[in-house]
Amino acid sequence: MKNSTPPFVAHSFRTTEGNKTGSWRFLRPRYDEKTAPCAAACPAGEDIARIEMLTSQGLFKEAWETILMENPLPAVCGRVCLRPCESRCNRREFDEAIAIRAIERFLADTASRDELKPSLERFASRKQRIAVVGAGPSGLAAAFFLSRLGYGCDLFESAPEPGGVLRYGIPSYRLPAAILAAEIEQVAGSGFRLYCEKPVTKALFEQIGNDYDAVFLGCGRSRSVGLLIEGEEPGEVEDGFEFLRRINRGESPAFSNAQVAIIGGGNTAVDAARTVLRLGGKPVLIYRRRREDMPAFEEEISMALEEGVRLLELWTPLRMERKEGRYLLTLQQMRAFDTAPGQKSRVEPAEPRSTMELSVIHILKAVGLEAAEEWQNPPENSEKILRLSDSVLVRSPSIVIHGGDLASRIRSVSHAVASGKEAAIALDILFQKGPDEVLPGLESCRVGNGPALSLEMYMRGPRCARNPHVVVFDEINRDHFQFAARLVQPRLLAEERSRGFAEIDLRISAGLAMKEAERCFNCGLCNQCDNCRLYCPDLAVVRQTDSSARSIDYDYCKGCGICVVECPRNAMSLEKESAPRAQR
Amino acid sequence: MQLELPDRDYMFPGHVACPGCGAAVAMRFLLKALGEKTVMVIPACCWSIIAGAYPQSTLKIPVLHTAFETGGAVASGVRAALDMRGDTQTTVVAWAGDGGTFDIGFQALSGAVERNEDFIYVCYDNEAYMNTGIQRSSSTPYGAWTTTTPGRDWKKMRKKNIVEALVAHRIPYAATASIAYPEDLFRKVAKAKAIKGARFLHIFASCPTGWRIPSEISVKIARMAVQTNIFPLYEVEDGLRYTINFFPKGYLVKEYFRLQGRFKHLSEQDLDQIQTMVEEDWKLLRHKAGMS
Numbered sequence: 001m002k003n004s005t006p007p008f009v010a011h012s013f014r015t016t017e018g019n020k021t022g023s024w025r026f027l028r029p030r031y032d033e034k035t036a037p038c039a040a041a042c043p044a045g046e047d048i049a050r051i052e053m054l055t056s057q058g059l060f061k062e063a064w065e066t067i068l069m070e071n072p073l074p075a076v077c078g079r080v081c082l083r084p085c086e087s088r089c090n091r092r093e094f095d096e097a098i099a100i101r102a103i104e105r106f107l108a109d110t111a112s113r114d115e116l117k118p119s120l121e122r123f124a125s126r127k128q129r130i131a132v133v134g135a136g137p138s139g140l141a142a143a144f145f146l147s148r149l150g151y152g153c154d155l156f157e158s159a160p161e162p163g164g165v166l167r168y169g170i171p172s173y174r175l176p177a178a179i180l181a182a183e184i185e186q187v188a189g190s191g192f193r194l195y196c197e198k199p200v201t202k203a204l205f206e207q208i209g210n211d212y213d214a215v216f217l218g219c220g221r222s223r224s225v226g227l228l229i230e231g232e233e234p235g236e237v238e239d240g241f242e243f244l245r246r247i248n249r250g251e252s253p254a255f256s257n258a259q260v261a262i263i264g265g266g267n268t269a270v271d272a273a274r275t276v277l278r279l280g281g282k283p284v285l286i287y288r289r290r291r292e293d294m295p296a297f298e299e300e301i302s303m304a305l306e307e308g309v310r311l312l313e314l315w316t317p318l319r320m321e322r323k324e325g326r327y328l329l330t331l332q333q334m335r336a337f338d339t340a341p342g343q344k345s346r347v348e349p350a351e352p353r354s355t356m357e358l359s360v361i362h363i364l365k366a367v368g369l370e371a372a373e374e375w376q377n378p379p380e381n382s383e384k385i386l387r388l389s390d391s392v393l394v395r396s397p398s399i400v401i402h403g404g405d406l407a408s409r410i411r412s413v414s415h416a417v418a419s420g421k422e423a424a425i426a427l428d429i430l431f432q433k434g435p436d437e438v439l440p441g442l443e444s445c446r447v448g449n450g451p452a453l454s455l456e457m458y459m460r461g462p463r464c465a466r467n468p469h470v471v472v473f474d475e476i477n478r479d480h481f482q483f484a485a486r487l488v489q490p491r492l493l494a495e496e497r498s499r500g501f502a503e504i505d506l507r508i509s510a511g512l513a514m515k516e517a518e519r520c521f522n523c524g525l526c527n528q529c530d531n532c533r534l535y536c537p538d539l540a541v542v543r544q545t546d547s548s549a550r551s552i553d554y555d556y557c558k559g560c561g562i563c564v565v566e567c568p569r570n571a572m573s574l575e576k577e578s579a580p581r582a583q584r
Numbered sequence: 585m586q587l588e589l590p591d592r593d594y595m596f597p598g599h600v601a602c603p604g605c606g607a608a609v610a611m612r613f614l615l616k617a618l619g620e621k622t623v624m625v626i627p628a629c630c631w632s633i634i635a636g637a638y639p640q641s642t643l644k645i646p647v648l649h650t651a652f653e654t655g656g657a658v659a660s661g662v663r664a665a666l667d668m669r670g671d672t673q674t675t676v677v678a679w680a681g682d683g684g685t686f687d688i689g690f691q692a693l694s695g696a697v698e699r700n701e702d703f704i705y706v707c708y709d710n711e712a713y714m715n716t717g718i719q720r721s722s723s724t725p726y727g728a729w730t731t732t733t734p735g736r737d738w739k740k741m742r743k744k745n746i747v748e749a750l751v752a753h754r755i756p757y758a759a760t761a762s763i764a765y766p767e768d769l770f771r772k773v774a775k776a777k778a779i780k781g782a783r784f785l786h787i788f789a790s791c792p793t794g795w796r797i798p799s800e801i802s803v804k805i806a807r808m809a810v811q812t813n814i815f816p817l818y819e820v821e822d823g824l825r826y827t828i829n830f831f832p833k834g835y836l837v838k839e840y841f842r843l844q845g846r847f848k849h850l851s852e853q854d855l856d857q858i859q860t861m862v863e864e865d866w867k868l869l870r871h872k873a874g875m876s
Contacts, residue, residue, distance in 0.1 A: 010638050010639075011639075012636065012638060012639045012640055012641035012647075013639050014639050014640050014641070015596040015598070015636075015640065015641065015642065016596050016597070016598035016599050016600070016636045016640045016641070016642040017596050017597060017598045018598060018640070019598035019599070019600060019636075019640075020598070021597070021598055021599075021600065024603065025603075027800075477804075479764075479804070479807055529587075530587065531587070534587060534589065534766060535609060535763075535766075535803050536609075537601060537603075537604065537605050537606075537608035537609045537612070537802075538597055538599070538601075538608070539593060539595055539596070539597040539612070540597055553597065555597075556597035556598055558602075558603035558604075559603060559799075560603035560604035560605075560792070560799035560800060560802065561604070561798070561799055561800025562604055562609075562799070562800055562802055562803050564800060565800045565801055565803070565804055566803055566804070574800065
């Protein structure tokens, strides 16, 4: 046959789009961003998973602004924070925690180097004016957050320069003065006025209580707890904090290779010892308990020992005598008991009694600090007093909110920031909605139902849409992650460190910071990895053309739930279908 | 972190695969790599249904639905017809299930690859005759329940090693792939597309309905098959050169078996025996790849 017609074959001419297979669904996947454990652990409630996500994408300014949303002091906290975030990082159970603090420092330093100006959301001006006493971390934070909430703020500081414990209590090898000054200048850009060398006495405090609508008190601890060693004249032994303050003001006493005793085991003691070493002395750190009981950061202790600080653990001073312009310290050996792991041991004099003598040219005591003046302490519980997480609100006779070290649960820089933020939010609720709304109002902006507060949530930002559920390790789909070693912080060598006060931790490059941020699981947050769309058998996950967001086309979604399981970071949820089924 | 795959899809939504169908995911990935200049031959299998009842089609490429045993033969014929028209750009693909590949279509497939016909034969393997009601095939693994191996009569024969059967024909390219490893799958399809002659891809495609698993773990279970060495990812060039693409960390097979209803009757001893069989197969594969 020539020119034969082809055999008849049934030929489809329609797509399957008319089949609304969504009607089969009895489970419903949806996007459901949750709370990362690091953010819930951060006293300042920083949106850490998002900060890491933005950093990994090279969006350093946005990442820095995300920190500033919740914490005005990233260059400081990026250096001296206790890192509660890293100890809760889900990645710890996989390989190692993300170096969150190092990334925070990198972002702050980069913003400062590039002279970036943050664009941060703020409320319209309010009529109330607020006085802040003390330009330490809590006072700076309170003034920063109050300014952003629309209040006029005056900040009073007794010292010649702002910063409080940051300026005078932390040696510059951990926190250089120039870095601190630049950060405070940045913070002051939020609009408050700063008055230095303006000490607030009890009389002045009562006066500003009348002049302003409210007062924030962030005085901190600066007076040494007066424990005398036998044979010591009152005021004869210098306090470690006082000594650090002297050095930070520019003094540099020479110790010319002589022994200096430092009594105590906290960060102040270790800082004082390392400072003595840098001034040419031979520091001997004397602590009555064991090394593992020392409240100082373990990393700081080991660096101090590397540098040449001598540690006498389980020794306590018995008495001191003056001898030819030196001091003779007699130490008593102690014995630890009740040594349960993870707990501070108790000590008693060792049997048989054993003592040693130590000849030193100077003695420093760092055994604790208290408020400089009694009125600075928050009052004991009574009516009209509201004890909050990190601050105490007093409404009578005038409105005073106590914050900082004297009111926080834990004494640390980030808790001081938390305290300033809590006070600012509490005052705003008090002024705008009344005293009964303070507690419920604070509850509504907690991060993951933890103690930390989020200003972004208080200002009804996008973070409010997050589920407070804190993502746990088993909710991460580890199949989508590979092992990667944690960033190794570059440091000066021990011999370089002991020669001067240069900052020990060196800068990291943008490449290293991005690589480290990429390790982050971004627990609970969508980072647009596209797995949900890629693995969908029904092509029911659609990417918006105008943004990178995704949505589910419930006309076709059969509710198999693959997207929810293949989401590496638990940013989706699968629920029973409750709404009436789609029309077939 | 983000997987590197092209954005474009050659499928419409509204197809009628079961929720969580691994074969639907496999088709999406395959077509992303092949593109629109593709003619597909589908012998009887789940996809005969999934692609849509007449007059619908869920694929944006031409498809020929053919009889069960004819995948290899029809694909040979389509290739010959295109060659006569001078079309050398279009890729011809046979897309068959394990029944149409391991059992019923094996003769046509073997004949076609022996002649080194120029097309890609893809077997998406869900390890039984799923759309007719879960009957065992020669691809059903040792230990599995099906409706024809019920109760105590669970399947006691090993799964046929189809890749080795094809490799024995000394074809230019044969490889395994999994829906849980999309980049590996994409790379293998793109590689196969560039080669002339008979090419064979064995894609592991999970089946929530037949395997008695929750649909949401469909991709996860396919990944576990690779992680436990039950379904190793490898490729063989010219029937000789073996490359293993993925070295698992050594998960135990029982983790994979415990999640599936089709294996729930197996005892610890049975699982231990299966572990031994899997290790034996893995050792043999490593040996072929010159790694023993």
